[in-house]
Amino acid sequence: MQPHSINSPGHQVTWISRFVRLILQSSLLWFCLAWLLIILLWEFGSYMEWLNPQILPPPSETIPYALSGNISIGFGQQKTGLFEATAITLTRVGTGMLAGLLVSSCLAIMVIELPLLRRLILPIVQSLAPIAPVAWIPFTIAVIGIGSQAAVFIVFMAVLGTMSLSLIAALDGIPAEYLKIARNLGTSRMRMWWYVRLPAITPGAMTAIRMSFFGAWMAVLAGEMAGINSGLGYMIIMAQQMYNMKLVMIGILAIGFIGFIIDRLLLLANAKLLQWIE
Amino acid sequence: MNNVVTHSTGARLEFSNVRKSFGNTVSVEADNLIIEPGSLTVLLGRSGCGKTTLLNLAAGLDFPDQGSVSYDNQVLQGPAPATALIFQTHNLFPWMTAEENVAFPLRNQGMAKADAREHARQYLKQVGLESFSDHKPSQLSGGMRQRIALARTIATKPRLLLLDEPFSALDMQTRRMMQRYLLRVWNDSAATILMITHDLHEALMLADRIALMASSPRGHIAEIMDIELTRPRNPEDPAFRTIQRQLDRFLEHETLLAEHDPSLESTDQKNNPEATRKQQ
Numbered sequence: 001m002q003p004h005s006i007n008s009p010g011h012q013v014t015w016i017s018r019f020v021r022l023i024l025q026s027s028l029l030w031f032c033l034a035w036l037l038i039i040l041l042w043e044f045g046s047y048m049e050w051l052n053p054q055i056l057p058p059p060s061e062t063i064p065y066a067l068s069g070n071i072s073i074g075f076g077q078q079k080t081g082l083f084e085a086t087a088i089t090l091t092r093v094g095t096g097m098l099a100g101l102l103v104s105s106c107l108a109i110m111v112i113e114l115p116l117l118r119r120l121i122l123p124i125v126q127s128l129a130p131i132a133p134v135a136w137i138p139f140t141i142a143v144i145g146i147g148s149q150a151a152v153f154i155v156f157m158a159v160l161g162t163m164s165l166s167l168i169a170a171l172d173g174i175p176a177e178y179l180k181i182a183r184n185l186g187t188s189r190m191r192m193w194w195y196v197r198l199p200a201i202t203p204g205a206m207t208a209i210r211m212s213f214f215g216a217w218m219a220v221l222a223g224e225m226a227g228i229n230s231g232l233g234y235m236i237i238m239a240q241q242m243y244n245m246k247l248v249m250i251g252i253l254a255i256g257f258i259g260f261i262i263d264r265l266l267l268l269a270n271a272k273l274l275q276w277i278e
Numbered sequence: 279m280n281n282v283v284t285h286s287t288g289a290r291l292e293f294s295n296v297r298k299s300f301g302n303t304v305s306v307e308a309d310n311l312i313i314e315p316g317s318l319t320v321l322l323g324r325s326g327c328g329k330t331t332l333l334n335l336a337a338g339l340d341f342p343d344q345g346s347v348s349y350d351n352q353v354l355q356g357p358a359p360a361t362a363l364i365f366q367t368h369n370l371f372p373w374m375t376a377e378e379n380v381a382f383p384l385r386n387q388g389m390a391k392a393d394a395r396e397h398a399r400q401y402l403k404q405v406g407l408e409s410f411s412d413h414k415p416s417q418l419s420g421g422m423r424q425r426i427a428l429a430r431t432i433a434t435k436p437r438l439l440l441l442d443e444p445f446s447a448l449d450m451q452t453r454r455m456m457q458r459y460l461l462r463v464w465n466d467s468a469a470t471i472l473m474i475t476h477d478l479h480e481a482l483m484l485a486d487r488i489a490l491m492a493s494s495p496r497g498h499i500a501e502i503m504d505i506e507l508t509r510p511r512n513p514e515d516p517a518f519r520t521i522q523r524q525l526d527r528f529l530e531h532e533t534l535l536a537e538h539d540p541s542l543e544s545t546d547q548k549n550n551p552e553a554t555r556k557q558q
Contacts, residue, residue: 181363186357186387277372
């Protein structure tokens with residue numbers, strides 16, 4: 001059989017099918033397609049008057065408003081814009097998660113290094129983990145108030161239990177052979193943590209961080225909606241109270257979009273850090 | 279492997295009235311087992327008879343409830359000195375490259391990073407894998423990984439080498455090649471080797487002595503056979519085949535016992551203190 005020449009129809013079919021396969025495999029394409037479908041259905045629903053445009057303004061009104069650059073609500077000191085609110089919320093999530101990761105890492109290290117503490121710490125974190133993050137909101141507002149510290153504390157409490165349990169489980173799950181060999185090779189306690197345990201638990205820790213992020217993201221928004229006086233959740237509640245439903249929708253979409261982007265970034269970091277996994 | 283740095287002698291191991299239990303039952307006992315310096319001893323027995331427990335005791339990674347394990351006449355109180363371990367799997371740290379894996383024990387000893395890497399490359403060269411120094415274990419075959427594990431073993435200059443079914447996950451040809459590598463390391467280093475295997479052929483190809491382990495009423499050494507076949511060994515040799523049949527009969531008997539007594543069924547947890555601890 002003769003091979004196809006570069007311009008032969010057979011070659012073109014192969015090239016096109018490869019291109020189509022590449023496009024179809026692109027997650028960005030599917031992301032855009034999914035959102036296009038939602039927007040089209042939304043617009044169609046408004047056009048057919050299945051959706052009340054006063055409550056759910058159509059994309060043809062919401063998108064130009066989002067792109068106008070003047071997305072803010074409130075007056076005087078209470079005035080807040082989308083970007084400012086997003087930055088505040090992200091800072092709170094970042095700070096709370098970092099604090100949660102630090103404290104849960106310390107707890108996990110103590111559980112591994114001091115077997116007696118395992119019996120003491122495990123029941124505490126096992127009790128904390130099932131508490132829904134939103135359950136901390138009334139307590140936090142009553143004790144800490146309605147400032148940023150309260151939001152950070154809610155995030156911290158949202159991630160502490162689950163992240164501690166995940167880290168302890170990951171540390172317990174390290175194949176015994178790695179630890180035996182490391183000990184046998186004369187590894188000091190510090191090097192054991194840095195060069196053996198830490199890389200060995202990275203897959204579990206990264207999954208824990210991703211899962212914790214969703215919890216933290218939802219918790220901080222709920223907190224901001226329930227009384228904390230700034231941030232993305234606060235902006236949405238204020239927009240709802242002032243009947244700016246376009247901003248409510250933009251806020252909701254921003255929550256989903258930012259959550260998606262951060263999850264993708266965490267996945268990318270995951271793939272970069274875990275290239276060694278078979 | 280001519281430039282392997284050698285020690286004059288391997289270590290001497292002695293198990294004296296050793297009893298080791300997990301939970302309420304005695305898991306394994308070894309009354310008087312002496313592993314002579316420079317010998318290659320194989321522990322042979324069915325799963326669950328306590329072979330790995332004995333290996334852990336020899337490494338000083340676990341301690342007997344009764345009796346003692348001595349290394350050069352010193353009772354072990356911690357990890358045995360100048361001892362290297364190789365398992366069936368998980369020998370290499372998968373997040374490190376081949377070179378980093380071999381350099382790791384050298385860095386543990388305080389060697390400068392650049393020197394450790396240079397030495398690691400030399401050791402990799404000795405097992406013919408210098409061109410794979412920047413590869414992660416996931417990019418290498420099972421045989422290559424075990425050769426790197428051997429290179430790291432050479433780097434630690436062990437006097438005692440403890441091997442827990444090191445080649446059982448490999449295909450037949452790679453296993454034969456690794457057996458030859460092991461014999462070269464043993465010849466060059468004069469290290470004492472204590473090895474677990476289920477493979478009768480492997481045991482006979484390698485061992486000076488075979489300790490046959492039985493699991494009833496508890497894990498214990500039933501018999502020690504000195505293998506006085508000349509090296510290199512030939513599986514076609516009638517003497518080789520005779521001993522192989524003897525060993526086969528012993529293992530068959532052990533299997534029949536286990537079939538009639540479910541309590542002798544091997545369990546991983548029985549001889550896995552870590553699993554027991556986590557369950558608690």
